[in-house]
Amino acid sequence: MSMLTTENLHLYYGQKEALKGIDLAFEAQTMTALVGPSGCGKSTLLRCFNRMNDQVSNAKITGSIWFDRENVNGPAISLVTLRQKIGMVFQQPNPFPFSVYDNVAYGLRLAHSLPKAVIDERVETALKQAAVWDEVKDHLTENAMGFSGGQQQRICIARLLAVLPKVILLDEPTSALDPISSAKIEATLMQLKRDYTIIIVTHNLQQAARISDRTVFMLDGNVIESGPTQTLFMTPENQQTSDYLNGKFG
């Protein structure tokens, strides 16, 4: 069953059409990679799923995104609940300048006042899921900004896991990190895709090939080709996909 489906999704920044009718389905417990050259609209598409484009004043969206039979773009949707169900990890690690504990507990404390014991437990679980628990468990009261970039990024992943999402959106989560930290994030994501629906935007084709189950190739606001990662990389149907994967442009 598809967790997320887009239907004829268009997005305009003023006069400029950034997404030109996207029809895609994202399977549950699957990691889908969005690849394509800069400016092809992959990050824009990602930000449609949790309505982060609402922040952009001149962005206009038509078409629908179905998330468990509810239209994300519909008027009845609760942004608060939507963003708890569909969490996002950004390109730059962006922990709050608070303690590790306060960072991970942030989302939990927003909605309702949970007992301290429950928050403690959820924070620990989330940090373990994000594979950063062993490195921070003795430093939970220290400022999250004091950790390395890779650790910060995994703290950010833990922060969104704590609010029990269904879908995780990642916008080039390793592009600001060194190779070793990137490898750790990738290993974390490989663990997480068993339980979550993951959509990852990446510039790194090897990364897409290594960790994703399905890949979507986008170009100039259109989906050119999508399918199982193996198939797309080995036997692309479209000439543009083949050219991009072979480094002829991008």
Next chain:
Amino acid sequence: MTSIKQELRHASKATREDVFGKVITYCCVAVIAVLVISILYFIASRGIATFTVNHVSLWSFISQTSWNPGLLDAHGQPQIGALAMMVTSFTVTILAAIIATPFALAVALYMTEIAPNRGARILQPVIELLVGIPSVVYGFIGLTVVVPYIRHLFGGTGMGILAGTLVLFVMILPTVTTLSVDALNALPGYLRDASLALGATRWQTIHKVLLRAATPRLLTAVIFGMARAFGEALAVQMVIGNAVLMPHGLVTPTATLTSQLTTQIGNTVMGTLPNNALWSLALVLLVMSLIFNLLIRFIGKRGQLS
């Protein structure tokens, strides 16, 4: 060969200009440094003279409330107790900061978070205008509008701490607001995105993330405002009542360190005890502004660490 060697050993025009510029800069810095040191030395030497030359005890200066430098009391001691003025100065400063802070924060949040375009476009000129109004105008408005109103409400003369606080509140509002706006604008935009993406509302983002992350710089803004309020002389002098008495409430006439200085400095002779006593008040003001500065630096440093 020789021509390259000669060229290399010859200072170019740009180098000479560089040296020239450096010399001018250092001269200016030296002049300012000498000026500051002279002012500090002058105030300190005069201010200390009250205690060293005129043998007034430091303890009675900071603990007594009777201020009458020209007269001796029953024990033949000059009456130099600055406590009432210090209490009044601190009270008006703190009260003005307490009243101004919520307003300044609200305006700053409106300008940075709620309506960054429209709000800033309308409010920025208003704030700049408030900064540009001379303090005598604030004092005059205080005297003709605020004081009669307080007199009507509470009786008495209407002059006192309450009137001083209200005038100072308006005067420090633009300072605190401008610095708060800077503090909030200095926050990285990704904090906002991170909070919203976790399902926080705009209000939750503001008070749980932005205000918390900006706290050190917001505190700095408030202390800057307090420093301004503490040092303001003219406007306060016009509404405070200028009676060196311990305040018994918010509406009894009293005096601040600055108001006493401005009203009395012309009535004393240089080198006499009454004159030295006023310099001691100036020294207190100087020390306090130094403390405010140190506080700002201390908080700024702590803010950088986190």
